[in-house]
Amino acid sequence: MSTRVPSFSDDFVNGDVSFWHRSLGDPSPAPALDGDRRADVVIVGAGYTGLWTAYYLKRARPSLDIVVLEKEFAGFGASGRNGGWLTGDLAGTHERYAKTHGVEATRLLQQEMYSSIDEVIEVCGKEGIDADIVKGGVLNVARGSAQAARLRASVAAGSRWGVEAELLTPEEREARLRVAGAVQASWSTHCARIHPGKLVRGLAKVVRESGVEIFERTPVAEIAPHRAVTPYGTVTADYVIRATEGFTATIKGLRRQWLPMNSSMIVTEPLPDAFWEQVGWEGSELLGDMAHYYMYAQRTADGRIAFGGRGRPYLYGSRVDARGHTHDWTIEALWSLLVDFFPAAAPARIAHAWSGVLGVPRDWCSTVHVDHSTGLGWAGGYTGHGVTTTNLAGRTLRDLILDEPSPLTGLPWVGREVRAWEPEPLRWLGVHSMYRLYRAADARERSMRRTSSLARIADLITGH
Template structure:
C-alpha cells in the first residue's frame, strides 16, 4: 500500500473474510462420489440453500434432501457480508406494487420484518451462537442533499405501512455521533450478526436433521430433474438454484443476475474510550444516504466492520476466488471510516475482503418453483440477503411441497425479469452508474438537493 492506510502487523487481504479468522477457514467436507437419487437437490450451501433445506426437513423429515456446494458451506456472500440482518426490502416497494398492488408490497415488507425475529428464534432453538443482537439501524445524512433524501424516504415509507415505531427521524447525535452528520433516522428492524457463525451453525443444524451436504462439488449444469457435477449427477423431482452472486458461472445464466462486488475492512479492537467518544454504546448498525453508500457494524469484539463498493463489477460477470480486495478500495474505505469517526485514526486495519451479491435487471429479488419442471430458485437480493434468504427458504419450502400459503402469495414469487445486456454494455453501464454516483456525491457537498447525475445513473441501470 502507499502508506495512506494504517495496517496492523497481522493484516490479511482476502482469505475469504475476517469472519473466519477466529475459527479458521473450514476444510471442505466430502464431495459427491457418483450418481445419486434424491427428492430435492439444492445447488449452493449459503444462506438460501441451507435455510431451504432446514425448513424442508422440518416440514417433511422423510424427504431426501441433498445440497451441492462448489467449495465449503458459507464460502460465498453468506460468509463475507456486513452482518446486517435487516428488515429493508430487497427491492422496490413501487415495483412490487406495480404488478401486484400496494397491499401486496406492504405484506412483503411485514414478512421481512418478521423474518428478523425468525432468524433470531432459530439461532436460539438450534444453539447457533452468531453474536446476534437486535440493536436497530441508524442511517445518517452528511450533506443537505442527503438530509432531504432521508426526510423524503421516511415520509414516503408511511405509504407502505412503515409506521413511526418502525422508522423515524432522530437527532443526529441521539444514538451515535458521526462527524458531519446533519440528519439521521432510526429503525428497530435490524440486528447485528456474525455471518460466518450463522452460516456454519446453520450447516451443522441441517446436517443434524439428516440433510447431506456435498462440498468441493461444483455444479456445471442444471436441468429439469438433474444437477450435473464432474463427479456425478444428482437426479431429483425438484432442483433448486441457490447460487446468488455466483449464478453467472452456471451454463446459460451469465446474464441472469449481475455479480456485484462489495468490499469491507475491519479495524483492530477499539478501546472503551473510543466508543464513549462516538456514543456507539449499543449494537446499532450504521448506514448513510450517499449514492455511493457505506455500511458498518460494531463487532462483538469491539471492532468496526466498514463496507462499501470497491470495484463494483468485473468484466464478463467474473467473480473473485477468495475475497482479495484491491489496494485502492482498502484505502478508500479507510479514508471514509476515519472521516466518519476521526477518533478511529489511531487504530489500524486488520483485514480486508470482498464478496459478490446478485443483482437482477430491475433490482428486485425473486423466488420461484416451476411445478411442471421442478426447477426453482431464489436470489437477486441486491445486498439484503441475510434476512431475505430466510424468507426465501420458507417460501421455497411451501412451493416445493405444493402448499398455497401467505408466503407463496407474496409479490416476489414467480417474478420474471429480463436478462442483463451482453458485454461490453453491462460493464459500461455499471461502471458509468457508479462513476456518476461518485460525482453526484461530490457535487452534493454544495447542493441542497439530489444531483441530476444520480438520476441519470438510475436511468442507465434501472436502479
C-alpha cells in the same frame, strides 16, 4: 473527503476467506460427491438460501432425502462475507413490486421481511446458534443538505408501504452514535447485528444433524430439469433448487441472468474503551448513510468496526473473483471514509480486507420461483439484502416445493419474471458508468441542497 493512508496490523490479510470465517478458524470441508445420486430435492449452493431451504423442508417433511451441493464450503460466498445486517429492507423498490401486485400485497411483503428478522433470532435461540445477535436497530445518517433531504423524503414515503422508521432529533442521534458531519438521522428497530460466519456455520451444522447431506468441493457445471451435473457425478431429483446468488453467472446458460456485483469490507483491530466512550454506539445499531456510493457498518461483538462499501463493482463478462482480494484503492477509500465518519479511529489499524459477490437482477428486485413441470426452482437476486431475505426465501421455497399454498406463496416476489441483462460491452459500460456518476454526484452534493442530476442519470442507465 481527503484520502488517508491506512495502517495494517501485523497479521493483516487481504482476501481469501472473510474476517468472519478467519475469526472462527479454517473450516473443515465435507467430502465431495462421489458418483451419481438420487434424491427428492437437490439444492445447488450451501449459503443462507440453500441452508434455510433445507432446514425448513426437513422440518416439514423429515422423510425427504435432501442433498446440497457446494463448490467450496458452506458459507464461502456472500453468506460468509456480508456486513452482518439482519435487516428488514427490501431488495428493490416497493413501487416495482406494487406495479404487478398492488399496494396491499407489497405491504404484506414488507411485514414478512420484518417478521423474518425475529424468525432468524428465534431459530438461533431454539437451535443453539450463537451468532452474536443484537437487535439494536439501524441508524441511517445524512451528512449534508442533499442527503438530509433524501432521508426525510424516504421516511415520509416509506409509511405508505408499512416501513417503520422515524427521524431523530439531534439529541436523540447523538445519544445513539456520534458520526462526524451528520446533520440528520433516522432510526428503525427492524435490524439486528449478526456475525455472518457464526450464523452460516451454525445453520450448516444443524442442517447436517437433521439428516441433510452437504457435499462440498463439488462444483455444479449445469442445472437442467430434474438433475444437477458435477464433475463427480449427477444428482437426479424431483426438484433442483438454484441457490447460487452472485455465482449464478458461472452456470451454463445463466451468464446474463443476475449480474455478479462486488462489495468490499475492512475490519479494524479491536478499538480501545476511550474510542467507544467518545462515539457511543452502545446499542450495537447497524449504521448506513444516504450517499449514492453508500457505506454500511457494524460494531462487532469484540469491539471492532466492520465497514463496507462498493469496491471494484463488476468484472467484464460477468466474471467472478471468488477469492475476494480487494484492490489497494478500495481499501484506502473505505479507510478514508471510516476515519471521516469517526476521526478518533485514525490511530487504529486494519486487520482484514475482503470482497464478496452479490446477485443483481435487471430490475434490482428479488425473485423466488418453483416450476413443478421441470422441477427447477430458485431464489435470489438480493442486491445486498440477503441475510434476512434468504430466510423468507427458504420458507417460501418450502411451501412451493411441497405445493402447499400459504400467505408466503402469494407474495409479490413469487414467480416474478425479469429480463436478462444486456450483452457485453453494454452491461460493463452501464455498471461502471453508474458508479462513476454516483461518485461524482456525492462529490457535487457536498455543496448542494438537493440531489444531483448525475445520480438520476445513473439510475436511468441501470434501472437502479
